Amino acid sequence: MEKRTSADLDFVFFPRNVAVIGASPTEFYTIALLLSKMNPNLYLVNPNYKELHGRKCYASVLDIEGPVDYVIFDLPTRMVTKVARECVQKGVKVIHSFSSGFSETGLQEGIDLEKELVSIIKGKVRMIGPNCMGVYCPKSGLSFNPGATNIEGNIGVIAQSGTFAQTFVNSGKTRNVRISKLVSYGNAVDLNCPDFLEYMADDPDTRVIAIYIEGILDGRRLMSALQYAAARKPVIVLKGGVTEQGGRIASSHTASLAGSGRTWSTMLRQAGVVQVDDIEDLLDAAIALSQSAPPSGNGVAIITYSGGFSVVQSDMCIKAGLDIPKLSPPAIEELRRFVPVTGTMIGNPLDAWQVYYNIKENEPGMDDVFRIISGEKDIHSVIFQLDIIRFMLPRWGADFEKNFPLIVDRIMKGLSYARDRGKMAVVSNFLDPYTENEKERHFNLQFKKRCEAEGFPIYGLLAAAVNAVATAYRYTGLKKH
Amino acid sequence: MEKRTSADLDFVFFPRNVAVIGASPTEFYTIALLLSKMNPNLYLVNPNYKELHGRKCYASVLDIEGPVDYVIFDLPTRMVTKVARECVQKGVKVIHSFSSGFSETGLQEGIDLEKELVSIIKGKVRMIGPNCMGVYCPKSGLSFNPGATNIEGNIGVIAQSGTFAQTFVNSGKTRNVRISKLVSYGNAVDLNCPDFLEYMADDPDTRVIAIYIEGILDGRRLMSALQYAAARKPVIVLKGGVTEQGGRIASSHTASLAGSGRTWSTMLRQAGVVQVDDIEDLLDAAIALSQSAPPSGNGVAIITYSGGFSVVQSDMCIKAGLDIPKLSPPAIEELRRFVPVTGTMIGNPLDAWQVYYNIKENEPGMDDVFRIISGEKDIHSVIFQLDIIRFMLPRWGADFEKNFPLIVDRIMKGLSYARDRGKMAVVSNFLDPYTENEKERHFNLQFKKRCEAEGFPIYGLLAAAVNAVATAYRYTGLKKH
Numbered sequence: 004m005e006k007r008t009s010a011d012l013d014f015v016f017f018p019r020n021v022a023v024i025g026a027s028p029t030e031f032y033t034i035a036l037l038l039s040k041m042n043p044n045l046y047l048v049n050p051n052y053k054e055l056h057g058r059k060c061y062a063s064v065l066d067i068e069g070p071v072d073y074v075i076f077d078l079p080t081r082m083v084t085k086v087a088r089e090c091v092q093k094g095v096k097v098i099h100s101f102s103s104g105f106s107e108t109g110l111q112e113g114i115d116l117e118k119e120l121v122s123i124i125k126g127k128v129r130m131i132g133p134n135c136m137g138v139y140c141p142k143s144g145l146s147f148n149p150g151a152t153n154i155e156g157n158i159g160v161i162a163q164s165g166t167f168a169q170t171f172v173n174s175g176k177t178r179n180v181r182i183s184k185l186v187s188y189g190n191a192v193d194l195n196c197p198d199f200l201e202y203m204a205d206d207p208d209t210r211v212i213a214i215y216i217e218g219i220l221d222g223r224r225l226m227s228a229l230q231y232a233a234a235r236k237p238v239i240v241l242k243g244g245v246t247e248q249g250g251r252i253a254s255s256h257t258a259s260l261a262g263s264g265r266t267w268s269t270m271l272r273q274a275g276v277v278q279v280d281d282i283e284d285l286l287d288a289a290i291a292l293s294q295s296a297p298p299s300g301n302g303v304a305i306i307t308y309s310g311g312f313s314v315v316q317s318d319m320c321i322k323a324g325l326d327i328p329k330l331s332p333p334a335i336e337e338l339r340r341f342v343p344v345t346g347t348m349i350g351n352p353l354d355a356w357q358v359y360y361n362i363k364e365n366e367p368g369m370d371d372v373f374r375i376i377s378g379e380k381d382i383h384s385v386i387f388q389l390d391i392i393r394f395m396l397p398r399w400g401a402d403f404e405k406n407f408p409l410i411v412d413r414i415m416k417g418l419s420y421a422r423d424r425g426k427m428a429v430v431s432n433f434l435d436p437y438t439e440n441e442k443e444r445h446f447n448l449q450f451k452k453r454c455e456a457e458g459f460p461i462y463g464l465l466a467a468a469v470n471a472v473a474t475a476y477r478y479t480g481l482k483k484h
Numbered sequence: 485m486e487k488r489t490s491a492d493l494d495f496v497f498f499p500r501n502v503a504v505i506g507a508s509p510t511e512f513y514t515i516a517l518l519l520s521k522m523n524p525n526l527y528l529v530n531p532n533y534k535e536l537h538g539r540k541c542y543a544s545v546l547d548i549e550g551p552v553d554y555v556i557f558d559l560p561t562r563m564v565t566k567v568a569r570e571c572v573q574k575g576v577k578v579i580h581s582f583s584s585g586f587s588e589t590g591l592q593e594g595i596d597l598e599k600e601l602v603s604i605i606k607g608k609v610r611m612i613g614p615n616c617m618g619v620y621c622p623k624s625g626l627s628f629n630p631g632a633t634n635i636e637g638n639i640g641v642i643a644q645s646g647t648f649a650q651t652f653v654n655s656g657k658t659r660n661v662r663i664s665k666l667v668s669y670g671n672a673v674d675l676n677c678p679d680f681l682e683y684m685a686d687d688p689d690t691r692v693i694a695i696y697i698e699g700i701l702d703g704r705r706l707m708s709a710l711q712y713a714a715a716r717k718p719v720i721v722l723k724g725g726v727t728e729q730g731g732r733i734a735s736s737h738t739a740s741l742a743g744s745g746r747t748w749s750t751m752l753r754q755a756g757v758v759q760v761d762d763i764e765d766l767l768d769a770a771i772a773l774s775q776s777a778p779p780s781g782n783g784v785a786i787i788t789y790s791g792g793f794s795v796v797q798s799d800m801c802i803k804a805g806l807d808i809p810k811l812s813p814p815a816i817e818e819l820r821r822f823v824p825v826t827g828t829m830i831g832n833p834l835d836a837w838q839v840y841y842n843i844k845e846n847e848p849g850m851d852d853v854f855r856i857i858s859g860e861k862d863i864h865s866v867i868f869q870l871d872i873i874r875f876m877l878p879r880w881g882a883d884f885e886k887n888f889p890l891i892v893d894r895i896m897k898g899l900s901y902a903r904d905r906g907k908m909a910v911v912s913n914f915l916d917p918y919t920e921n922e923k924e925r926h927f928n929l930q931f932k933k934r935c936e937a938e939g940f941p942i943y944g945l946l947a948a949a950v951n952a953v954a955t956a957y958r959y960t961g962l963k964k965h
Contacts, residue, residue, distance in 0.1 A: 104826040164792025177918035217795055243795035246802035253795045281947055311645025314698055314724035314734045321727035345585040436917035436944055437658035463917055466762055
C-alpha cells in the first residue's frame with residue numbers, strides 16, 4: 004500500500020524551531036520546551052517582557068529574525084485572531100492554539116470567533132486546535148509538560164481531551180508509558196484525528212496507536228484512516244460519549260458530533276480497531292502492545308499464589324474472550340515433581356505459592372514453572388501474579404534482602420522463557436498506593452523497575468493485566484477476519 | 485421476623501479464651517493473638533516447647549487447667565485427627581483448622597482423612613474449615629493477621645478463599661475497610677456460609693455483608709439465608725467460578741460444586757443480593773455501604789476538573805445503570821455566577837476546574853458547588869473527582885502548603901452538604917502508586933485521611949467510585965421490587 008503521510012505533518016512533530024506566544028516566567032509550554040532538546044531552537048514572544056528565562060523576548064512573531072516553523076498560542080482568546088494573522092504574514096508552517104474560548108463554549112461569540120480564525124488560517128498555515136494541549140514528541144523535544152520524560156518510545160497517542168493527553172504523558176515516568184508522538188487536537192478546525200492517524204500509521208517509530216475520540220464531522224474520512232492504520236499496527240480506541248447522555252456531554256466538551264455508540268462500535272470493529280471502555284484500559288493495552296507482539300491465540304496460563312485468585316482470574320479471562328487451556332499430562336507430571344500437593348492447585352491456573360520461596364540453586368523454582376508452562380502449545384500468553392512481597396517480608400524476615408533478588412532473578416528468567424517461545428508475558432503486582440510499609444513499597448518499586456528494564460509489562464491490578472492481554476488478543480482476532 | 489442466630493455462634497466470634505495448637509516463635513496466629521485484646525486469654529500448645537513468647541507452652545490441649553472455648557489448629561495434616569479427638573475430650577466449643585491437606589487436594593487420602601475428621605467432630609464440637617484462615621473480629625480480639633488493625637468496624641465478611649480474607653484484612657489500614665466480623669471457612673465440613681450469614685444478618689455491629697463464595701452443597705439453605713440477610717442489610721456477593729472453566733477450577737480449590745453462573749445470578753438477584761465481578765468491586769462497594777446509606781435513587785452528580793473525564797465518567801455511570809440528570813435552571817444560573825465560561829462545562833457533569841483553586845473567603849468555591857448541586861431533587865449521589873494535587877503543586881508553588889488546607893476545608897464542607905441532604909457522597913482521588921513525587925504523595929495521603937476521618941468513601945480510581953455507587957444503588961433497586 005502507498006504511504007499516505009502528508010509531508011507537511013513532519014513540521015508538526017519535527018519543527019526546526021518553535022515560538023511560544025504568551026511566554027512568561029511561569030508559562031508551562033515555555034518551561035517544558037526549555038527543559039527539552041528544543042531549547043536551542045526556542046523563541047519567546049510577549050510584548051510585556053524584553054527578556055525571559057535569560058533569553059531575548061520578542062514583542063511579536065514578526066520581530067523574529069529568521070523563519071519560524073511552529074508557533075504555540077498561550078494567549079487570551081481575544082488576541083488569537085490578531086496573532087494568527089501575524090503568523091500567516093510571517094510564513095509560519097504550523098500553529099498550535101492552547102487558547103480556548105471558541106465553539107466549545109456553545110456561545111455565539113465563541114462560534115463566530117472560531118469562524119474568523121478559520122478564515123484567517125485556511126490554506127495558509129496548518130493549525131492544531133484551538134482548545135488543546137498540542138504535541139509531545141520526545142524525539143524532537145516538543146512538549147507541554149515540564150515533568151515529562153524525554154525518553155523516546157513507540158506509542159502513538161491521539162487525544163481529543165487535554166486531560167487524557169496529560170494522563171498519558173504523566174504516566175511516562177511511573178507506568179513506563181513510552182510515547183513516540185502524542186497530539187491533543189481539541190476543536191480541530193484544521194488538522195484532525197485522521198491526519199494524525201495516517202501519519203502515525205506510516206511512522207516507523209510508532210508500534211501501537213492509542214486514540215481518545217469524542218466525535219468527528221467526517222466519519223468516512225476517519226473510517227478510511229482507521230482502516231489504513233489498523234492494517235499496519237494495533238490501534239486501540241476509547242470513544243467518549245458512547246451513551247446518549249455521554250454523547251450530549253461530549254458535544255458540549257469539544258463541540259463535536261458524538262454519534263450513536265452502536266454506530267461507532269460497528270465502525271471501529273469493521274475498521275479492525277479495538278475499542279475499550281476506560282482510560283485505564285487504553286493505557287494498559289498500549290503498554291502491553293508497546294513491549295510485546297499481540298498474542299497469537301487466546302490461550303492464557305495463569306501463575307498465581309492463591310486459589311481464590313485462580314478462580315476469579317479464570318472468570319475474568321473467560322469473560323474477556325480468553326481461554327484457560329488445560330496443561331498437557333507431561334507438563335502436569337513435571338510440575339508435580341516439585342510443586343507440593345497441599346495448599347496448591349497443579350494445572351492451569353497454577354497456584355504454587357510455596358515455589359515463590361524456592362531460591363536454592365539445586366531446587367526447582369519459578370523459572371522452571373515458567374519454562375514448563377511456556378512449552379505448552381495451546382498457551383499464547385502468561386499472566387503472572389506476584390504481589391506477595393508483603394507476605395515475603397514477614398516470612399523471610401532478616402533474610403528478605405538476601406533472598407528477594409534471587410527470586411526476582413528466577414522470575415525474570417521465567418518471563419524470558421515465555422517471551423522466547425513467542426508468548427506475551429505480563430505481570431500483575433498490586434502495590435497498595437496507601438501502604439505505610441516503606442520497605443514493601445521500596446521492593447515493589449524495585450521489582451517493577453526490573454520488569455520494565457527487561458521489557459515486561461507490569462500492572463497494579465489483576466483486572467488491568469487481564470484486560471491488557473484481552474485487548475491485545477482482540478486485535479489479533481480482528482486481524483484474522 | 486424472628487431472629488435466626490444460633491446461640492453457639494457467639495463462641496465463634498467471642499470465645500472467652502483461645503488455644504493455638506502448633507504455636508511457635510514465628511507462628512502467625514500466635515503473634516496476631518498476642519497483639520490483640522485476646523492476649524490475656526490465650527493458651528499456647530506445642531509439645532516441642534515448655535515456654536513460648538514468655539508464657540507457658542502446653543504439650544496438649546488436655547493439659548490446660550480450665551475450660552477452652554476455641555482452638556486453632558496450625559499443624560501438619562497428619563496430626564489433625566488426633567488433636568481433634570483431644571479437643572472433643574476436653575469439651576472445646578469451636579475448632580478452627582488452618583491445617584489443610586483434605587478433600588481440596590482431590591486425592592483419595594485427603595478425602596478419607598476429611599471423612600474421619602467429620603466423624604470425630606460431628607455433634608460434639610463446632611468446626612470452621614479445615615483449609616482456611618478462620619476468624620477476625622476486632623471486638624473480641626480474634627485474628628490471623630499480625631498486621632491487622634484493632635479498630636472495630638461494621639463490615640461483615642464471609643470468604644471461602646483465605647487470600648481474599650487476607651485482602652480484606654490487609655485493606656483495613658490502607659483503604660479504611662472497617663470490619664466487624666470476618667470468617668474464612670474453606671472446606672466447611674461443619675459451619676458453612678449460611679450459618680455465618682444468618683449470624684451477621686442479626687448482628688447489630690454489622691451494617692453491610694460482603695461475601696466471596698465458590699460453591700455450596702445445599703443451595704436451598706443458602707438461598708434462605710441470603711434472603712434473610714438481604715431483607716435486613718445490604719449483601720454484596722462475589723461468586724467465584726461463574727464461567728464453566730472458572731467453575732471447574734473452583735471445584736479443585738475448595739472441593740465445592742460451583743454450579744452454573746446463570747443459575748447463581750438468578751438466585752442471587754431473587755434473594756435481593758447484589759452480585760459483583762471482581763474482588764476490588766466487592767471491597768469498594770463494602771467501603772461505600774459501611775459509611776453511607778444506599779442512594780435512594782440512581783441520579784448522580786459528577787463534579788470534575790476535566791471535559792474528557794466528564795464524558796467518560798458519564799458513560800461509565802450510564803453503563804452501570806445510573807443516571808446523570810440535568811441540573812435545574814436555577815442551579816445552572818447560580819453556578820454561572822462564579823464558574824468561568826472558558827474551559828469549563830456548566831451543568832452535570834460540572835467541569836469547573838478553576839473553582840478548585842478558589843480559596844479566598846469572599847469568593848464562591850467548592851463548598852458552594854456542592855451546596856448548589858446537593859439541593860437538586862433528582863440527584864441521589866455525588867461523585868467528586870479530586871486527583872489534581874499534582875497540578876496544584878506547580879500552580880500554587882510556595883503557596884501550596886498554605887492554600888491546600890483551605891481548599892480541603894471547602895471540599896469537606898461541600899461533602900457534608902451532600903450528606904446532610906441524604907445523598908451518597910464519594911470521592912475519587914487517583915494516587916499513582918508509583919509516583920516518585922513525595923510531596924504529592926504526602927498531601928494525597930493527608931487528603932485521603934481527612935475524608936476517612938469525616939466518613940466519606942474515597943477511591944483510587946474513577947471506575948472504583950462509579951462502581952461503588954452503582955453497586956450500592958443496585959441494592960436499593962432490588963429492595964424496591
